[in-house]
Amino acid sequence: DAKTTQPTSMDCAEGRAANLPCNHSTISGNEYVYWYRQIHSQGPQYIIHGLKNNETNEMASLIITEDRKSSTLILPHATLRDTAVYYCIVRVDFTQGGKLIFGQGTELSVKP
Amino acid sequence: SAVISQKPSRDICQRGTSLTIQCQVDSQVTMMFWYRQQPGQSLTLIATANQGSEATYESGFVIDKFPISRPNLTFSTLTVSNMSPEDSSIYLCSASRGSGANVLTFGAGSRLTVL
Numbered sequence: 001d002a003k004t005t006q007p008t009s010m011d012c013a014e015g016r017a018a019n020l021p022c023n024h025s026t027i028s029g030n031e032y033v034y035w036y037r038q039i040h041s042q043g044p045q046y047i048i049h050g051l052k053n054n055e056t057n058e059m060a061s062l063i064i065t066e067d068r069k070s071s072t073l074i075l076p077h078a079t080l081r082d083t084a085v086y087y088c089i090v091r092v093d094f095t096q097g098g099k100l101i102f103g104q105g106t107e108l109s110v111k112p
Numbered sequence: 113s114a115v116i117s118q119k120p121s122r123d124i125c126q127r128g129t130s131l132t133i134q135c136q137v138d139s140q141v142t143m144m145f146w147y148r149q150q151p152g153q154s155l156t157l158i159a160t161a162n163q164g165s166e167a168t169y170e171s172g173f174v175i176d177k178f179p180i181s182r183p184n185l186t187f188s189t190l191t192v193s194n195m196s197p198e199d200s201s202i203y204l205c206s207a208s209r210g211s212g213a214n215v216l217t218f219g220a221g222s223r224l225t226v227l
Contacts, residue, residue, distance in 0.1 A: 042220060043218030043219050043220050044206075045218070094143050094214050094216075100145070102154045102155040102157075103154060
């Protein structure tokens with residue numbers, strides 16, 4: 001599975017959009033981009049995933065560049081409860097032997 | 113997505129003992145995995161729990177230390193054997209139905225402290 005690079009930490013003001021970047025320059029054509037987050041003392045929570053197209057759900061939006069070498073997770077209106085470590089992971093489908101391998105992630109602090 | 117329950121949620125253990133963590137999923141799942149999260153660190157994959165066959169371990173993890181069972185499509189156990197203080201970690205179970213969105217869901221974790 002391809003490796004990802006994320007900033008170690010970011011701050012965001014409450015109510016503003018949080019834009020979390022991820023670099024995955026060695027991504028393969030059959031690898032998905034997944035985002036998870038881990039709020040302190042909880043198990044990781046799935047946020048969103050995509051292959052080529054931009055995706056949006058009730059939690060966030062995922063913007064993937066045309067060359068697929070990077071992506072951005074957008075939390076449109078960050079709240080204090082969004083303070084967490086955010087993990088960007090790329091992997092092939094489980095049926096192809098893909099595994100979810102976590103890097104160090106980005107520690108997002110949402111401040112009042 | 114699947115709902116995962118883990119027991120115990122936390123425990124304090126003595127050096128040299130073993131502890132078994134249980135993972136129960138509310139529906140049948142294809143894939144089950146076990147992770148370890150050491151204090152202040154990210155998650156590390158221990159193994160894939162295969163139904164009806166031996167688990168597949170990641171580099172650095174061995175069956176004698178972390179025996180895993182998966183007797184059916186909704187249940188798995190991880191045993192941490194002959195524990196030392198270095199085994200103090202959160203152990204997390206995860207599962208996926210392996211179809212559709214292939215989302216991996218996690219349990220809340222089992223926090224082990226070894227004295």
